[in-house]
Amino acid sequence: MTTKENVKRRGSGGIRRTRGERIGNRIIVVLLGMLSIVMIYPFWHVLMYSISDGAKALGGGLFFWPKGFSLFSYGLVLRNAQIWVSYKNTILKTLIGTALSVLLSALTAYPLSIRRLKGRRIISMYIFFTMLFSGGTIPTYLLVKNLGLIDTFAALILPGAVSAYNMFILRNYMLSLPPELEESARIDGARATTILFRIILPLSTPSLAAIAMFYGVSNWNSYMDALLYTNKLSLQTLQLYLRQVLLQTSSSNAAMTVAGKTEEYVSDTQVQMVIVAVSVIPILIAYPWLQRFYTKGITVGAVKG
C-alpha cells in the first residue's frame, strides 16, 4: 500500500495503520500496562497494609490483599477532632493558594513570552536567580514577621506564592504558541489583558493544569511554612498534624489503648501507611479532574481565524 493511499483512506474516515504500527502500538500498551502495575503496587501495598490487622501485617511480605482486617489505626488518626481542623486549613490553603499562584504565574509568564518586549531577558534572569540562591530560613522568617503575617492564614499562602520553576514552565509553553496569535489580535486592537485572558490562557490549559497540579501538591504537602509561621492549633495544617501522629506512635508515649478494647496491636509502620493514605487520597481524587484539561491536542490554526 502506498502512503498516498494510506492518507486517502484516513481522509475518508477509516483509521488504518500499517502492520508495524499496530504491533508497535500493542507493545506500547502492554509495556505501559506492566509499568503501571509496578507503579500502582506500592500504593496498593500501602492501602492494604493500612487496613490489615496490625499484628498479622508485621510479618511483612507482599500485600495483594489485607492480612486480617482492622481499622484501628485509621481510628487513631481520624478520631481526633483536630484532624478535621487541619484538613479544613489544608484544603483552604490548597484552593486559595493554588488559585493565587496560578494567576500570578500567568500574569508574569505572559509578558515574558512576548519576544519583542524589551528587558524580558533581564527580568527572566532576575527571577531565575531566585531558584538558585535563597536567603535561608531565618531572614525569611524575619520578613514574614515584619510583614505582620505570623499566625495568620496569609502566612501559609504568600511566602511561597510564585515558584520560578512553574512560572518558567508556563512561559515556555506560551513561547511555543505561534506569535502571530498575539500579533494579529493586537492589530485588531485587543488589549494585552484581553489577549491574555481570551486567547493565550485558553490555549494554555494543558500547561496551566500542569502547574496547578504542581502548586496544588506542594501546597498540600508543604510543612515548614506552617511549622514556622503559625503557633495556633487553629491554623494547624494536615501535614503538621500527621507528623505529630507519626512521631507519637514511634515514641515510648504511643497511644495504645482504645475504649473497651485494650490489646489492639498498633505498629508504627501501619500508622505510617494510614498517614500516606489519608494525605494522598484527596490528591488522587483531584488529579483525574485536572487531567480533563489535557485532552487531545489543540488545533491552533482554528483559533487564529
Add this chain to the structure above:
Amino acid sequence: MKKLLSLLLALLLCLSAMSVVSAEDGPHTITFMLSGDNTVTDENLVLSEIRQRTGINLVVNYISSGDYQTKINTLIAANTLPDIFSISGQTALDLRDAGKLTDMRPYLEEYGPHILASYEEGELEELLINEGDAVYGLNDRSGLVINTFLIRKDWLEKVGLDNPTSVDELYEVMRAFTFDDPDGNGEDDTYGYVAAIKAPNTWEHVFSAFGIPFNVLNLLEDGTVTTYMKNPRYLECIEFLRTLYSEGILDPDFATMTQMESFERFWNGKVGMFNWNSVGSMRNWYPGRYVFEVPEQPGDLFARIEIVDDETGEICGGKKPYADLSSYCAVIAKSCEHPEDAIRLLDYLYYTPEGGDLVFLGVEDVMYRWIDKENGLYERIGEYADDVTHRAAGGYVYSAGRGGWTVDNSSVRTYNAFARESQQEEMAVARDWPYIPVILDAYTEYGTQLNAIEMEALANLIVTTGDVEAEYAEYIARWENEGGLQYEAEATQWWADNR
C-alpha cells in the same frame, strides 16, 4: 486590569483579616512553647483545668519533638521568644549571657516553693545554665532511666539453659536461641541477638560485658579520656560480634533495620533477649505491643541478665545515667511580663503531685480515678479509657509523657513492680564512665561527625572479610584526624583538672 489588581488586593485584605488577634483583660497570659507528639485539640479539658486552678491564662505552642529545635532557633534569631520554653547546650548559655533570660531566684521563695524543695542543696547551682546564685533554668530529671538486658524465661526453659552469667554462657544461650527452636514453632526463624546501628541501646550490655561503656567517653588506664573505640578490649568485643555474625546468630540486618524494627523483633518473638529501658519494655508497651501471649505480670516473663566479667569479677550493668547538666532546661524569657506567674505555673504543673497527675493522667474523676493511690494503681474512666480521646482532651500531653520533672513524678509513681525493681537492681550495678558536664568546644565542632565514624567502624568491622586490625587502625586514624585528637585532648584535660 484595574479590576484584576483590586481583586488581588481584596483577596490579600481578606487573608490578613482572617487573623484577628484578640487582646484579653483579666488573668495574665503566659505563652509556653512545649515539645511533644500528641494530637491534642486546641481547647481542652486539661488546659481549662490548669487555667482554672492557677488563675493563669496558659497558651501552649505545641511543637512536635522533631521540629522543636528548628522552631526555637528561628524564634531566638527573630527575637520573639515565648514566655516559657526549653533550651539546651551552647545556645542556652549564649541566651543567658545576652541577658535574654529571667533570673528566677528572686521569685522562687514566694512562687516556686515546690521547685526549691525538690532540689537538693547545691543541685540547682550545678546546672551549666545557672551562674552563681542566679537561677536561669530548671531541668527535667524524670528521664533518668537505665537500660536493662532482658531475657525471656520461657525460652531459657525451652532450651534447658540457665540465665547466663558469663560471656561464654551468653554465647551458648544466644546459639541455642538461634538454632534450638526456642519458640517451638518448628521453624528456623529466631535470632540469638538483635542489635541495630540505629538503636545504640541494643549494643550496650554486650560491650559492657567486655568492660566497655558503649557509645560514650572511656577512661583509659593512662588517664586519657577518649572514644570507646580506643578501649583496649574493643577488638575483643568486635571479635565476639564477628563470631555471632558469621555463625548467623546476630541478625544480619543490623546495619539497615530501624530502631522500631529492632523492637518489633522482640515483640514478635523473633529474639529472646533485648537491651532496653524498663519503661519501654515493661510499662507503656506492655502488653499492647506484644504479638504473642504474655502473662499479666512482666516479671513472670522476663528476667534481667547479669554478666560477670571474668577479668575483673564485676557485674556488667548498663551505662550509668547522668543527669545531663547541659541538657534541656525550662527557662523564662526576659521579655515575659509576669515572671512570677510563669514560675507559679511551672511550680504547680511539674513540681507538685497534683499538677503532675493533672498533666499526666488528666482531670481526676472525669478522666481517671485512683484505685490504690499508694501503689500507683489507677483506671481511666469512660471514653477517656481510649488513648486518642484522652490525649485530645489534654491528658498525657503537657507532661512529655512523664508527669512532672521531679525524680518521683507521676509516671514513676505509677510504674509496675517489675519495672521499679529492675530499675533499682540495674542501677546498683551500673557501669560508670567519665561523664563530662560541660560542653567541650571540640564536641560542638566535631561531635556528630566523630560519632558517625564510630558507627561506620562498628558496622564495617563486624562484616568485613578483610584484615580487621588494619581496618580498625584506619578508622582510628580517621577519627583522630577529623577532630578526634582535639576532642580527646580537651576531654582528658578537663577530667584531669576536675576529677
Add this chain to the structure above:
Amino acid sequence: MVNSGCRPKKRVSAWHSFVRSLHMDFLLYALLIPGLIYFTVFKYAPMYGVIIGFKDYNIVSGLDNANWLGFGIFRDLFQRAAFQRAFMNNIIISFLKILWGFPMPIILSLLINEVRSRAYKKYVQTTVILPHFISWFIIYGMLYALCNLSTGAIPQVLKSINETFGVRIDIVNYLAQKETFLNVLIISYLWQSSGYGTIVYLAAITGIDQQLYEAAMIDGAGKPRQMWHVTLPCLRPTIIIMLIFRVGSIMNAGFDQIFAMSNSLVISVADIIDTYVYRIGMEEAKFSLATAAGLFKSVIGLVLVLGTNWIAKKVDPESGIM
C-alpha cells in the same frame, strides 16, 4: 520532506502603529508588576542572609554582631576529609541520576502519547504519578521488606532457587552492600520520579498544533517518523528548559532519599553534601556552615546553568531561559 519546525517563521508585521504598541507594552509591563513585587519582597529581601556563610553567626547575638570570617568557613569545610568524600559522592550520584533520570520522563511521555484509548491513557497517566506521593521513608520501608535477609521477598526467592536448582547465588542485602547500593538508589529514584516528570512533557505534547501532524501525514510520515520529526522538535524548548533546571540543581543529589536509605555500611558511597551538613549542623545551630554549603552548591549550579544556557542558545536561539 517532513517539515521539522513547529511553526513557520514570519517577520513581525511592519505596519503596526508605534503609539499603539507603546500603549500595549505599558500594559504588559504592568502585568509583570505583581510577580516582580513578589520576587523582590519574598525572595530578594531576605537574600542578605547569604552573608551568614561568611560570618561567625550566632542566633542569639544576631547577624550584625557576628565577626567576618571571609572564606574561613569554606576553607574549613573543604579541608574536612568527610566533606571531600561527600562532594565526590554527590557528583557521582547526581550524574547518574541525570544520565538515567532525565530521559526517562520524556520516553515515558512519548509512549503514553501513543496510547489511543482515552480511558487507558488516563489510567496510565494517573498510576505513573502515584509513587511521587509516597515519602522516601515509606519507600525505604518497602525496599527493606523486599531486601532484608530474614523475611525479605528477594532473599527468599533466591534461597528457593538455590535449593531447587542446586546453584549458589550469593544472598545479600542490596541495601547494605557498597557494591549494589547505588543501583538500588538510582532504580528507586527512577521509579519514584519518572512519572511525575511526565506531567510537563505531556502538557507540552498536548499543546502541539494538530495541523503539524496532518501535514506530516500528508508527507507520508508514519508514527515513528511523526514522533521524531514533529513531537520531539516541538518538545525541544521544554526539554532544554527542564535540562537547564536539572543541571542547576545538580548539587542536590536527593537529601530525603539518601537520608532515608543510607546506613553505616554504605555511608562511604552514599554520604552527600546535604546529609553531611545536616549531620554536623544538627548538634548546635550551625547556620554559617549550612549557609556556606548551600552557597557553594548554588554557585556551582549557577555556573553550570549559564554554561548550559549558552550552549542551548548556540543550538537554538529561541530556547533557553534568558
